[in-house]
Amino acid sequence: MHSKTKKIFTFLEFDENVQMPAYIYLCLKTWKKYLSDEYKIVILNSKNIEKFISKSLLPDISKLKQRYPFPRFCDYIAALVLYENGGIFLDADTIITEKFKDEEVLYDHCDTVLYSNSLFNVCPGFMKANKGSLFMEELIRRYRFDTHLPMAFDPHRNYIINDVIKYFDKEHITLIDSEKSGYCMEKAMYGVWDDYLYQNYYFSSLDSIEDFLKTTRGITALRNSVTNKRYKEMDVDEFLSMNFLLAKIFKVIL
DSSP states (O other), X not given: OOSSSEEEEEEOOOOTTSOOOHHHHHHHHHHHHHSOTTEEEEEEOTTTGGGXXXXXXXXXXXXXXXXXXXXXXXXXXXXXXXXXXXXXXXXXXXXXXXXXXXXXXXXXXXSEEEEEOTTOOBOTTEEEEOTTOHXXXXXXXXXXXXXXXXXXXXTTTTHHHHHHHTTOOTTTOEEEXXXXXXXXXXXXXXXXXXXXXXXXXXXXXXXXXXXXXXXXXXXXXXXXXXXXXXXXXXXXXXXXXXXXXXXXXHHHHO
16 A cells, blocks of 8 residues: 555444444454554445445445345445555454554555465455555456346355456465464364354354464454354443453453
8 A cells, every 4th residue: 555544444334223243343443453543444334435436436335235245245345445545445343453563564565465265265354455456446347247146145255356366466466375364263273164163263262362362463354144143232241241252352452
């Protein structure tokens, strides 16, 4: 990123009758604590998004939200906002720790950065790009003309991104190992990335917070789509009173 102020975007929109899950609120709190003053956190929603994406690029938001499940919708918005502004797009269910200060050195020297597994499949929830990124431009074109109609929960969320990667070399795109970096922590710990192990890792007291802090390089993704509803419905005090690993992580780093 070339400007002095580095923008971190996320898209977050809840119905006025629905409270933001406590652990997402706590995730955002880690951003505010550990990101330096160089960063500006921009929380996008349907009302303010036109300030960051020109009308010539911006699709009809309401139709887009009807067409795609929320994770795919966010991927499209991420490509648009990064192409127009440059910066980082994060899903809101992402934990940042002080170690991010080391990881950000890499972002500053790369045009486009994504996390991927050992099979070079992109791991969702993070995109970094410079303004006018050729990768994001192509991604936008592919999303615009995509005829695939995803299911309500789309197991192939990133098939477009994975396909576009094939046409770009290392000068344009950098892939970070999601396991070795601790971005996908349950994969780093168990060697497998699935719904059961996600639940078993973060929502039990079996795993060590010391191992989490030792493994993460400063940015770790949670998965709101498979988090149990009862944890989403807890308020902050109740969530932090629990004895499972995710509550312990927040209590230590915040």
